[in-house]
Structures are given as structure tokens and as C-alpha cells.
Amino acid sequence: MGSKTVIGITGGIASGKSTVTNYLITHGYDVVDADQIVHQAYEEGSGCYKLIQDTFHTINRHEIGQLVFHDASKRQLLESILHPYVYQVMEDHIKHSRHHLVFLDVPLLFETHFDQLCDKTICVYLDEDRQIERLMKRDHLSRDEAKNRIDLQMPLVQKKALATYTIDNSGYLEDLEGQILKILEDVNKDGTL
Numbered sequence: 001m002g003s004k005t006v007i008g009i010t011g012g013i014a015s016g017k018s019t020v021t022n023y024l025i026t027h028g029y030d031v032v033d034a035d036q037i038v039h040q041a042y043e044e045g046s047g048c049y050k051l052i053q054d055t056f057h058t059i060n061r062h063e064i065g066q067l068v069f070h071d072a073s074k075r076q077l078l079e080s081i082l083h084p085y086v087y088q089v090m091e092d093h094i095k096h097s098r099h100h101l102v103f104l105d106v107p108l109l110f111e112t113h114f115d116q117l118c119d120k121t122i123c124v125y126l127d128e129d130r131q132i133e134r135l136m137k138r139d140h141l142s143r144d145e146a147k148n149r150i151d152l153q154m155p156l157v158q159k160k161a162l163a164t165y166t167i168d169n170s171g172y173l174e175d176l177e178g179q180i181l182k183i184l185e186d187v188n189k190d191g192t193l
């Protein structure tokens, strides 16, 4: 993407991507969040609104989540509406960003092949027991429901193997800053910042 460096941030559900990107945003970095773009698509006037409503007979994300997290063909249908939209918004954002470094926060970065937009990638990971605990707590899910949502994504160990950098978020929040700074330093070293 020309003189810009694009870094994709991924991980599992509730692995701490937003916690990492909040740090980056606070420190002035340009971050695009795929979940936020998806949420905008559910707003009246977006290019996807009518198609989602016609297809699912509701525009309520919670109701649609209940459907698609238990039905692979409905999930694929929803993804076929939303992923091209998210890709386009991200591509436009990269093109028009005034920053030299752009971060993309995409839970399904490798599953969707959005990593083709990226020069480098970061996987935020943790052990599955902690992931389940944090997901249950944050989204008020049962253990079974949390496990089901984790199992819908590429295993974290696979994402870790595909990523340029990894961030271990099994520990305390204070342990994140050092790992993020090390990655930024490495990106800097390449002269890409």
C-alpha cells in the first residue's frame, strides 16, 4: 500500500485486541476496528442495512448473533454481505489516512484473508481457560456458549504461527505495554515509521 505500513492485529474472541488497540489509540496511532465497521453496517442508510434486514428479517445484532453463531450456512450468508463491505471501508481508510502507519483490528484477519492488506501482523493470544473466563465475564455468556464462539474461529495457536509478532495477554494488563513498545521499536527499525 505505497509508502504506508499496514499492521493487522488479530487474535481470538476476547483475547485482548481492543485492549491493545486502546493503548495505540491513546498514544495517537491510527487504528481501524472491523467490529466497529460491522456495527456501522447495521445502521440505517448503510449499504448493507436493507440486505441484512431482508435476509434475516431483523436488524438486531443480538438476535442475528443467536442465529449465526449456531448455524454455519447463515453465518456464511451474513459474512458474504459484511466482509466485502468491511474490506472496502478498510481499503479506503488506508488510502486516505494521513498516518504512515495504520493498524487494522480484525478478529478474522486470517480467516477472511484481510491480511493481504497488511505488511505485518500481530496476534494477541492467551490460554483458552483465561479466554473463556474473560469472554463469559464480558459478554455474560455461559461456559458452553463461550466455548462455542471460540471454536468458530481459527485456533489461536494457528494464528500465532501465521503472525509476524505475538503479544501474550495471559497476564496482567501492565505486561502489555512493554510488548507493544517492543513491536513498535521493531517496526521503527525497519524504517517503516
Ligand SMILES: CC(C)(COP(=O)(O)OP(=O)(O)OC[C@H]1O[C@@H](n2cnc3c(N)ncnc32)[C@H](O)[C@@H]1O)[C@@H](O)C(=O)NCCC(=O)NCCS
Pocket (backbone or CB within 6 Å): 012, 013, 014, 034, 035, 038, 061, 062, 064, 065, 068, 075, 078, 079, 082, 083, 086, 106, 107, 108, 152, 153
Ligand atoms: C454476529 C454479529 C451480529 C454479533 O454482533 P455483536 O454486536 O453481538 O458482537 P460483535 O460484532 O461485537 O462481535 C464480537 C466478536 O464476535 C466474533 N465474531 C463476530 N462475527 C463472527 C463470525 N462471523 N465468525 C466468528 N466470530 C465472529 C469476533 O471475535 C468479534 O470480535 C456481528 O458480529 C456480525 O454481524 N458478524 C458478522 C461479520 C463478521 O464476520 N465480523 C467479524 C469481523 S470482520
Ligand SMILES: Nc1ncnc2c1ncn2[C@@H]1O[C@H](COP(=O)(O)OP(=O)(O)OP(=O)(O)O)[C@@H](O)[C@H]1O
Pocket (backbone or CB within 6 Å): 011, 012, 013, 014, 015, 016, 017, 018, 019, 020, 035, 107, 134, 135, 138, 169, 170, 171, 172, 173
Ligand atoms: N490482561 C488482562 N487481564 C484481565 N482482563 C483483561 C486483560 N486484557 C483484556 N481483559 C478483559 O478481557 C475482555 C476481552 O478483552 P478485549 O475486549 O480487549 O478483547 P478483544 O480481543 O478485543 O475481543 P473481541 O474479539 O470480542 O472484540 C475485556 O473485558 C477486557 O477488559
